[in-house]
Amino acid sequence: MNSLLSVPASDLPKTLHKWLSGLVCGLHCFYFVLNMIFMQQMNLGAVQLLVACCSFYFFWVALKNRHYAWHRYMLMLLLTCNILASALIMGLKAGSIFWSFALPLWYYLLFGMKQGAVFTAIVAILFMVVLLVNPDAEMIRPYRTVLNFVLAYLSIWLVCHMYEIQRKKSHDILQRMALQDGLTGVQNRHALKADFNRINKQIGSTFMLLIDIDHFKRINDTFGHDVGDNVLIEVSNLIRNHVPSNNIYRLGGEEFVVLMENSHKDDAYRCAESVRALIENYSFYQKETNIDLTISIGIAPLSVGQDFTDFLRAADEKLYQAKNEGRNLVCK
Ligand SMILES: Nc1nc2c(ncn2[C@@H]2O[C@H](COP(=O)(O)OP(=O)(O)OP(=O)(O)O)[C@@H](O)[C@H]2O)c(=O)[nH]1
Known part of the structure; x- marks a missing residue:
């Protein structure tokens, strides 16, 4: 870190x-x-x-x-x-x-x-x-x-x-x-920014996976904020089991980031797709109820001259596209 x-x-x-x-x-x-x-x-x-x-x-x-x-x-x-x-x-x-x-x-x-x-x-x-x-x-x-x-x-x-x-x-x-993010224990936005400044900015081989839980507000509204918190912790644990914990960050709310260095865009897509499928097939058991969730993911490669805000915005645009196209999707 x-x-x-x-x-x-x-x-x-x-x-x-x-x-x-x-x-x-x-x-x-x-x-x-x-x-x-x-x-x-x-x-x-x-x-x-x-x-x-x-x-x-x-x-x-x-x-x-x-x-x-x-x-x-x-x-x-x-x-x-x-x-x-x-x-x-x-x-x-x-x-x-x-x-x-x-x-x-x-x-x-x-x-x-x-x-x-x-x-x-x-x-x-x-x-x-x-x-x-x-x-x-x-x-x-x-x-x-x-x-x-x-x-x-x-x-x-x-x-x-x-x-x-x-x-x-x-x-x-x-x-x-x-x-560190106080709720989930993964790294927070400050860490992401610091890591972005540190990484050897190898253009075209660094990717950001911006992950957002679909309709998370409904979970809070239906089951309460405490269940929402538990779901966030479980989602972060699932992602953590799938990618190195050094590369996971919680941006805030129900948004997570996975930063992939020295990767090919196919690797980034495969990783995002497997995380998406993992969450889709997982049943969150809370308050004696099975809660099914999906996530949407936007992938952006680091491009020439991009600063942190531009990089995040590029991933956010792809995430927005995934949400618009019906959610439970990966867009690159
Ligand atoms: N339980 C819990 N809820 C949070 C936390 N941070 C943000 N939220 C809630 O997350 C919800 C995010 O809702 P929206 O931004 O409308 O997004 P969404 O319902 O996931 O809808 P889409 O992203 O469009 O699929 C809001 O209800 C926030 O109150 C947190 O730390 N814990």
Whole structure:
């Protein structure tokens, strides 16, 4: 299923990357001035100038809405190396090691759960080594420092990991709710539109089957809305048993769509005809009554230059023809 909601989800790392690049640039300009002028730490100042320049470039590119994954990796690599180098050169007194506690959060938000966990683990080991070999090791008790660092770092890591699991779960639920029809469980109109935008628009080999239950209003009027709902669920299940569920959508009301990619028009017709016959020969048993139903189907091929509305309209015209010609028909 194509994800409509994956747009904001995949925007999060992009947005974070953009503003983090800006922040990193600003901070490193500040630290560059501090180190060069006041601390006389030329090497560190040079590293910070390099990070500031690179992050400014990433920020500037991201501002133009151009996003490259390698910019993200590069930004975090530079930032991590810079924090490590500061801790190594300046020792613990400078306090730059505190920035390491922000890294797990950034890794998880920028790279997701798997890569976030791997980067966090690697960096944890590197920082432990830095703590053990740092120039202040004689002044402090490095093992206690390492232990405290590990515990603090682990707790932040744990929070990031739990947060990412919860975020992904909520995202999946929201995505399902946004793209699924609440009554029948098949995909909805949003999903159809998103899939239309995603499909490789192979003209002449993508077909839309627009399916409409004949005289559905009578079912509602005769047996009640709840029976109408059950019939809609059963119809969708029958279609689902016949074509891959990834390709079925409920447009709304008693209209369903089957999207067929990489197909020949004869395949599309055969599929539509078999679904029509299936419903015709099926008896819907509701409220101790057998209800016989038929459906009409319009088939349209995707043509050159058609957008979603045109494609749907073309299928709708064929459906209208099937209805006009007496219903329980497939028109192509
Ligand atoms: N039970 C139920 N009925 C619905 C739902 N959505 C739409 N309907 C009903 O579906 C009916 C559609 O009726 P019409 O558009 O007149 O079409 P029809 O009776 O199927 O007639 P033709 O399409 O011309 O064969 C209306 O009575 C709507 O109230 C739903 O979710 N559940």
